[in-house]
Amino acid sequence: QKEVEQNSGPLSVPEGAIASLNCTYSDRVSQSFFWYRQYSGKSPELIMSIYSNGDKEDGRFTAQLNKASQYVSLLIRDSQPSDSATYLCAVANTGNQFYFGTGTSLTVIP
Amino acid sequence: ETGVTQTPRHLVMGMTNKKSLKCEQHLGHNAMYWYKQSAKKPLELMFVYNFKEQTENNSVPSRFSPECPNSSHLFLHLHTLQPEDSALYLCASSQVGGLRDTQYFGPGTRLTVL
16 A cells, blocks of 8 residues: 655744654655645645655755655645645655545644 | 636525535636635535546535536536535645645535524
8 A cells, every 4th residue: 555644743833944754665666855835715825846766955844855764754844834735745656547545634823 | 707616605504405606717717626624624625527527426425515617617406415414515626737736715605593
């Protein structure tokens, strides 16, 4: 069974701090990794994608991938109240099957 | 219209009703998906269509019936649903091929079964 595990939270950070979101996956042949943000009552919105080991930065967001440890993370620098949402980790293999975690709820406190 | 659109956005139906959800993608993608999202559960993949052909049906009850007339349109026909089918139903699309597939979601249909 392919599983994607995330801490459900809630994770609370003060405004301006770094928020760290973590995800582990069980399928070693996974090749594509994604972070989606989902506001309450809305659909998931793609934030980051990462395919190779290491870090990938996009503005205030940094995704980190370690395939040996089957671990992917998302760092949000200078957190803003507008970052308050649920963050979904998704993992895909060579096909187009996506597997999602249950999401981590983030609250940024002004 | 751009991206992935879904109608209706909200639907309330009785257990004996028949209704349909519609999804349309304007991204030129060749694959479309139906997901179910219930509280405290991961997104559940229901159906996958690649190039209009259904390639996945994750043990979804027959009271859910998908239809994909072309690569831009996807329907989910609903009949004799149960209250536990109440959830957010999300449509997504992607361009299949290579390792860089990314799925883009529509706004969802919030379904309530009475």
